[in-house]
Amino acid sequence: xxxxxxxxxxxxxxxxxxxxxxxxxxxxxxxxxxxxxxxxxxxxxxxxxxxxxxxxxxxxxxxxxxxxxxxxxxxxxxxxxxxxxxxxxxxxxxxxxxxxxxxxxxxxxxxxxxxxxxxxxxxxxxxxxxxxxxxxxxxxxxxxxxxxxxxxxxxxxxxxxxxxxxxxxxxxxxxxxxxxxxxxxxxxxxxxxxxxxxxxxxxxxxxxxxxxxxxxxxxxxxxxxxxxxxxxxxxxxxxxxxxxxxxxxxxxxxxxxxxxxxxxxxxxxxxxxxxxxxxxxxxxxxxxxxxxxxxxxxxxxxxxxxxxxxxxxxxxxxxxxxxxxxxxxxxxxxxxxxxxxxxxxxxxxxxxxxxxxxxxxxxxxxxxxxxxxxxxxxxxxxxxxxxxxxxxxxxxxxxxxxxxxxxxxxxxxxxxxxxxxxxxxxxxxxxxxxxxxxxxxxxxxxxxxxxxxxxxxxxxxxxxxxxxxxxxxxxxxxxxxxxxxxxxxxxxxxxxxxxxxxxxxxxxxxxxxxxxxxxxxxxxxxxxxxxxxxxxxxxxxxxxxxxxxxxxxxxxxxxxxxxxxxxxxxxxxxxxxxxxxxxxxxxxxxxxxxxxxxxxxxxxxxxxxxxxxxxxxxxxxxxxxxxxxxxxxxxxxxxxxxxxxxxxxxxxxxxxxxxxxxxxxxxxxxxxxxxxxxxxxxxxxxx
Numbered sequence: 175x176x177x178x179x180x181x182x183x184x185x186x187x188x189x190x191x192x193x194x195x196x197x198x199x200x201x202x203x204x205x206x207x208x209x210x211x212x213x214x215x216x217x218x219x220x221x222x223x224x225x226x227x228x229x230x231x232x233x234x235x236x237x238x239x240x241x242x243x244x245x246x247x248x249x250x251x252x253x254x255x256x257x258x259x260x261x262x263x264x265x266x267x268x269x270x271x272x273x274x275x276x277x278x279x280x281x282x283x284x285x286x287x288x289x290x291x292x293x294x295x296x297x298x299x300x301x302x303x304x305x306x307x308x309x310x311x312x313x314x315x316x317x318x319x320x321x322x323x324x325x326x327x328x329x330x331x332x333x334x335x336x337x338x339x340x341x342x343x344x345x346x347x348x349x350x351x352x353x354x355x356x357x358x359x360x361x362x363x364x365x366x367x368x369x370x371x372x373x374x375x376x377x378x379x380x381x382x383x384x385x386x387x388x389x390x391x392x393x394x395x396x397x398x399x400x401x402x403x404x405x406x407x408x409x410x411x412x413x414x415x416x417x418x419x420x421x422x423x424x425x426x427x428x429x430x431x432x433x434x435x436x437x438x439x440x441x442x443x444x445x446x447x448x449x450x451x452x453x454x455x456x457x458x459x460x461x462x463x464x465x466x467x468x469x470x471x472x473x474x475x476x477x478x479x480x481x482x483x484x485x486x487x488x489x490x491x492x493x494x495x496x497x498x499x500x501x502x503x504x505x506x507x508x509x510x511x512x513x514x515x516x517x518x519x520x521x522x523x524x525x526x527x528x529x530x531x532x533x534x535x536x537x538x539x540x541x542x543x544x545x546x547x548x549x550x551x552x553x554x555x556x557x558x559x560x561x562x563x564x565x566x567x568x569x570x571x572x573x574x575x576x577x578x579x580x581x582x583x584x585x586x587x588x589x590x591x592x593x594x595x596x597x598x599x600x601x602x603x604x605x606x607x608x609x610x611x612x613x614x615x616x617x618x619x620x621x622x623x624x625x626x627x628x629x630x631x632x633x634x635x636x637x638x639x640x641x642x643x644x645x646x647x648x649x650x651x652x653x654x655x656x657x658x659x660x661x662x663x664x665x666x667x668x669x670x671x672x673x674x675x676x677x678x679x680x681x682x683x684x685x686x687x688x689x690x691x692x693x694x695x696x697x698x699x700x701x702x703x704x705x706x707x708x709x710x711x712x713x714x715x716x717x718x719x720x721x722x723x724x725x726x727x728x729x730x731x732x733x734x735x736x737x738x739x740x741x742x743x744x745x746x747x748x749x750x751x752x753x754x755x756x757x758x759x760x761x762x763x764x765x766x767x768x769x770x771x772x773x774x775x776x777x778x779x780x781x782x783x784x785x786x787x788x789x790x791x792x793x794x795x796x797x798x799x800x801x802x803x804x805x806x807x808x809x810x811x812x813x814x815x816x817x818x819x820x821x822x823x824x825x826x827x828x829x830x831x832x833x834x835x836x837x838x839x840x841x842x843x844x845x846x847x848x849x850x851x852x853x854x855x856x857x858x859x860x861x
Contacts, residue, residue, distance in 0.1 A: 278568070
């Protein structure tokens with residue numbers, strides 16, 4: 175997770191001078207920006223931690239924006255919201271567009287093709303300031319791509335929150351101005367009440383959300399609004415703090431800076447924010463801003479106002495934009511998980527160089543271009559141009575991926591037999607240059623699903639289960655009703671089970687939860703999973719199917735330590751007593767690396783992508799111990815169509831076996847459907 179840069183330059187604010195200051199420009203705030211961006215960069219690059227600098231930036235951006243709009247009101251100027259937004263995003267988008275395009279191009283060269291689709295989707299999200307929503311969804315989505323692999327555009331989440339607030343805050347200022355004039359209210363006082371309410375509501379929500387779902391709360395705009403509100407309240411109350419003596423302000427400044435710097439070392443910023451713990455860096459920054467220019471030789475503002483820090487503040491936005499993609503792509507190129515002191519210093523130096531070049535040759539020329547400022551129509555055209563610079567290449571990339579996939583699919587029947595290639599006597603008729611399916615761009619999303627949500631008599635009466643329930647397009651008079659139950663390893667078999675259901679006229683439906691193996695017994699699988707399993711047990715007991723299919727073993731990553739799913743025998747007995755047959759499928763091998771990426775990067779024949787079968791699965795299936803011992807339980811083992819008897823490869827029959835490190839691809843499971851059908855009917859005796 176990463177921080178953000180303040181997007182409003184203090185040189186354009188209307189900060190009123192205090193205690194004899196002649197200039198409205200406050201260089202110590204520019205220096206504070208520099209300190210915050212240095213915290214973000216160094217913590218990310220050298221320490222692999224989150225610093226709390228993002229929270230400082232959010233507060234500063236609201237502080238400066240408040241001075242700007244309050245100044246407009248008190249001068250009697252129009253709010254001119256459309257002009258303000260066009261001017262703001264006309265300044266922000268050029269540098270952002272350059273970084274997005276650069277990250278996209280570099281990702282195409284340096285990252286595995288399996289990761290490139292995520293970069294494309296996050297490019298769209300970053301361009302339109304919704305990256306935080308994408309990461310928020312992924313943070314709680316078990317089926318999202320590997321969370322351990324950072325995106326080069328991940329840091330746009332905080333810029334997205336700022337962009338959203340830069341739309342919302344001016345609206346509040348404008349509405350408050352209308353109310354103040356109409357009802358003869360004091361504008362500052364009205365704003366104090368409004369933003370105090372936002373602060374309290376958002377902070378309360380943030381504390382609750384962080385305690386219940388921290389990974390999702392981290393990216394939530396509502397859980398961050400209080401940080402902006404604190405910056406606004408600081409700007410509104412600051413003129414009333416002139417009674418503070420110089421010595422008090424000197425102490426405040428140093429306390430604030432030291433608290434800011436130490437925050438990332440003392441607190442678990444990534445794991446505890448943005449709840450009440452985030453008050454630490456935001457109040458620390460508030461102390462520095464309140465201290466202001468002390469004109470004391472001992473004041474921290476002398477350091478913050480120094481020329482190099484002020485100059486760096488001018489480049490802080492570009493530095494923030496560049497440091498994260500440079501770090502992520504450098505690590506991808508080097509194959510390292512973390513940067514060392516030397517390599518980290520090189521990454522920081524490169525980021526600084528790119529930031530200065532971007533500010534000098536992109537930001538400043540575009541900002542000083544007078545033509546768009548003459549009319550709103552011209553400003554809108556300039557914003558649209560910035561968007562098009564990224565949108566056109568992104569659209570071209572996605573179209574190319576689409577047509578490539580269509581071309582490969584048109585030859586799939588001949589060129590991509592998948593699991594059938596492991597059948598005795600199989601003779602391949604594939605072209606020598608046949609492409610592997612699914613294409614790397616589609617592979618990460620190659621999940622098996624059913625036609626739609628459950629409806630009618632299959633729709634769960636428990637509302638909490640409805641989002642987890644899916645069903646096929648079954649005939650009205652189905653020959654059999656089959657429920658697929660369990661976690662993502664049960665879900666991956668839907669590609670074969672659904673095909674069998676269509677062939678025999680079965681009604682197939684599923685109740686699935688990622689990372690949650692089903693058992694009728696309470697297990698140590700987490701309270702959320704236990705609640706889900708209890709709800710499923712009650713639902714299915716009340717409306718039982720003819721049969722239940724699940725996965726009965728758990729393979730260990732790159733290890734033969736395969737074991738039965740805890741409580742499997744008791745679960746089979748429970749359903750047998752209620753007249754429900756149960757089928758247990760043996761689990762597939764799992765790996766401690768991404769098998770799909772191994773194939774994409776190293777090639778299908780590389781030994782690293784073909785592990786010995788005895789090293790990844792038990793020599794004998796743990797399910798064999800239950801054969802004939804558990805009434806109503808049938809067993810299906812498809813291992814010989816996943817592994818060749820000696821090795822478990824990443825590609826079979828020109829088809830990717832895996833979509834990641836442990837899940838079979840939908841395309842590969844579908845290629846097993848005919849054999850799966852035969853083995854299922856043989857094991858169960860169904861007709």
